[in-house]
Amino acid sequence: MRYLRYAFLAVVAIVLITVALANREPVTLRLLTDDLAAVTGIRNQVTLPLFLVIFGGVIAGLVIGFVWEWLREHKHRAQAAAQRREKERLERELGRLKQKEGGQKDDVLALLET
Numbered sequence: 001m002r003y004l005r006y007a008f009l010a011v012v013a014i015v016l017i018t019v020a021l022a023n024r025e026p027v028t029l030r031l032l033t034d035d036l037a038a039v040t041g042i043r044n045q046v047t048l049p050l051f052l053v054i055f056g057g058v059i060a061g062l063v064i065g066f067v068w069e070w071l072r073e074h075k076h077r078a079q080a081a082a083q084r085r086e087k088e089r090l091e092r093e094l095g096r097l098k099q100k101e102g103g104q105k106d107d108v109l110a111l112l113e114t
Helices: 001-022 034-040 050-072 073-100 107-113
Strands: 026-030 044-048
Touching: 001 050, 026 050, 044 050, 050 073
Parallel strands: none
Antiparallel strands: 026 044
């Protein structure tokens, strides 16, 4: 199984290197359109190789997706934590009740319950 994982990672690395080598030409990214930049006076732009823009977009999409999913699953994690706390409280209460009536039971039944 470990070799399959290494083979898969090698194939992914080869594909990423191929995409990077095929898309080396520079592109200019602008923060605002030319008209809006003239009005605001902000002319932020950067020139990067195209493969960095592609990989950056993929990474940004993954991060946004992970954060979105983490926020969406918050209610499930909170519910699981509340159920865990309730279970622990009930186990403590059951232990206390067993200790109260422990002297009244038969030794064989006490062993079977534990």
